[in-house]
Amino acid sequence: MENSRRDFIKKAALGTAGVTFGGLANGMSAKSYAKIIGANERLNVAIAGLGRRLSAYYEPISKKESNVELVYLCDVMKKQRESAVQKFSKHISYTPKMENDIRKVIADKNVDVLINATPDHWHAPGTWLAVQGGKHVYVEKPCSHNPREGEILVEIQKKSGKIIQMGNQQRSSLESIDIINQIHNGVIGKPYKAIAFYANARGDVPVPKKAVVPEGLDWELFQGPAPRTPYTHDTWDYNWHWYGWQYGTAEAGNNATHELDMARWALQVEFPEYVTVEAAKRYFPEDGWAVYDTMDATFRFPGNKIIKWDGNSRNGHKTFGSDRGTIIYGTNGNVYVDRDGYTLFGRDGKVIKDSKSKGSEAGTALGGGGDMTTRHMMNFFEAIRGKAKQASTIDDGAKSTLLCHLANIAYRTNKSFSVDPKNGHIHDSEAMKLWSRQYEKGWEPVI
Numbered sequence: 484m485e486n487s488r489r490d491f492i493k494k495a496a497l498g499t500a501g502v503t504f505g506g507l508a509n510g511m512s513a514k515s516y517a518k519i520i521g522a523n524e525r526l527n528v529a530i531a532g533l534g535r536r537l538s539a540y541y542e543p544i545s546k547k548e549s550n551v552e553l554v555y556l557c558d559v560m561k562k563q564r565e566s567a568v569q570k571f572s573k574h575i576s577y578t579p580k581m582e583n584d585i586r587k588v589i590a591d592k593n594v595d596v597l598i599n600a601t602p603d604h605w606h607a608p609g610t611w612l613a614v615q616g617g618k619h620v621y622v623e624k625p626c627s628h629n630p631r632e633g634e635i636l637v638e639i640q641k642k643s644g645k646i647i648q649m650g651n652q653q654r655s656s657l658e659s660i661d662i663i664n665q666i667h668n669g670v671i672g673k674p675y676k677a678i679a680f681y682a683n684a685r686g687d688v689p690v691p692k693k694a695v696v697p698e699g700l701d702w703e704l705f706q707g708p709a710p711r712t713p714y715t716h717d718t719w720d721y722n723w724h725w726y727g728w729q730y731g732t733a734e735a736g737n738n739a740t741h742e743l744d745m746a747r748w749a750l751q752v753e754f755p756e757y758v759t760v761e762a763a764k765r766y767f768p769e770d771g772w773a774v775y776d777t778m779d780a781t782f783r784f785p786g787n788k789i790i791k792w793d794g795n796s797r798n799g800h801k802t803f804g805s806d807r808g809t810i811i812y813g814t815n816g817n818v819y820v821d822r823d824g825y826t827l828f829g830r831d832g833k834v835i836k837d838s839k840s841k842g843s844e845a846g847t848a849l850g851g852g853g854d855m856t857t858r859h860m861m862n863f864f865e866a867i868r869g870k871a872k873q874a875s876t877i878d879d880g881a882k883s884t885l886l887c888h889l890a891n892i893a894y895r896t897n898k899s900f901s902v903d904p905k906n907g908h909i910h911d912s913e914a915m916k917l918w919s920r921q922y923e924k925g926w927e928p929v930i
């Protein structure tokens with residue numbers, strides 16, 4: 484945040500305080516006057532990545548209480564930029580600038596905040612470039628493409644003092660906060676195990692074939708930090724999630740992040756000491772899906788605590804009664820929690836309390852948003868201003884994301900392995916080769 488700009492606007496606002504009531508009569512429009520009030524705390528925001536998460540930002544950006552101004556809409560695809568401007572025009576009364584290159588947005592000293600909703604391989608690099616450019620960053624999950632990138636984000640946050648918050652929005656759910664506090668205060672005795680789950684009925688995806696780069700797409704910039712490859716059909720638009728490890732982190736990074744975060748929060752654990760995984764591609768054997776679509780992962784933590792991940796990308800059977808959620812087991816009861824609220828059970832299995840949210844947040848549907856995302860982003864804005872404690876620091880975000888990376892590494896190496904519970908590093912030389920990634924020359928992290 485530029486203190487000089489803030490101080491100037493603040494002084495300007497104070498200087499006009501004595502004439503504000505006459506200001507409208509003296510030629511100042513209501514819109515101009517509104518821009519002065521609170522301007523010393525107004526945050527100039529840019530969004531990079533205008534795909535399926537875009538609608539999640541309409542409310543937190545447009546709410547008067549947020550006191551933010553959207554100054555850039557950035558995406559490597561021209562039609563995404565144009566579409567985003569049209570869609571936001573229904574929620575704000577001004578027109579943000581359109582930009583192709585995230586680096587130009589970061590170079591603009593008037594930008595205070597970057598909302599980083601790019602593909603996974605851009606999450607950490609886009610974030611550390613923005614922080615180095617003096618910005619605070621809200622980065623969607625997963626906060627990193629590989630474990631080393633998570634470490635870098637924690638390091639750069641500590642050095643810079645900037646606020647970095649991951650889009651683990653359930654940390655801002657009122658019902659989730661309530662039940663986690665109860666768990667920590669002993670409502671189910673000692674919590675010892677959590678099962679995090681996800682079930683979706685994704686269909687087959689095209690086999691990627693070399694193709695002409697779509698009109699309006701900056702394929703070079705889409706690749707960014709990733710080593711260069713020829714364009715293949717249907718890669719840029721979401722299916723990069725399933726076409727290997729160049730850009731995506733499979734379903735663990737794509738969705739397990741949320742529920743594993745809840746499980747880790749409930750059990751108050753940090754790094755595991757052992758990881759074992761059974762995973763495979765089991766559906767549509769001839770399609771272009773190149774990673775697992777079914778995963779069962781177990782993370783063992785110090786204190787004999789366990790987190791299990793039951794992930795089903797292409798089998799929508801609701802084994803646990805919902806398409807996603809977390810079950811926490813304790814020595815004196817159990818809890819089921821998801822985005823709709825929670826149910827507290829006694830040790831005998833009888834319901835003690837059922838608390839449901841009156842809001843809405845997308846479950847397995849693509850995109851979306853809702854009250855949790857709005858609260859999470861507004862918490863982020865207020866944390867920047869020093870008026871609120873972060874609902875989730877990047878340290879927490881990186882630790883939860885690491886579980887996803889460890890599961891992916893176990894799958895890719897076909898190994899179970901022990902882990903250093905002090906820092907999450909793997910006690911296996913082959914597996915540790917996947918701790919980082921190969922970067923395109925010139926895009927290596929410089930921290």
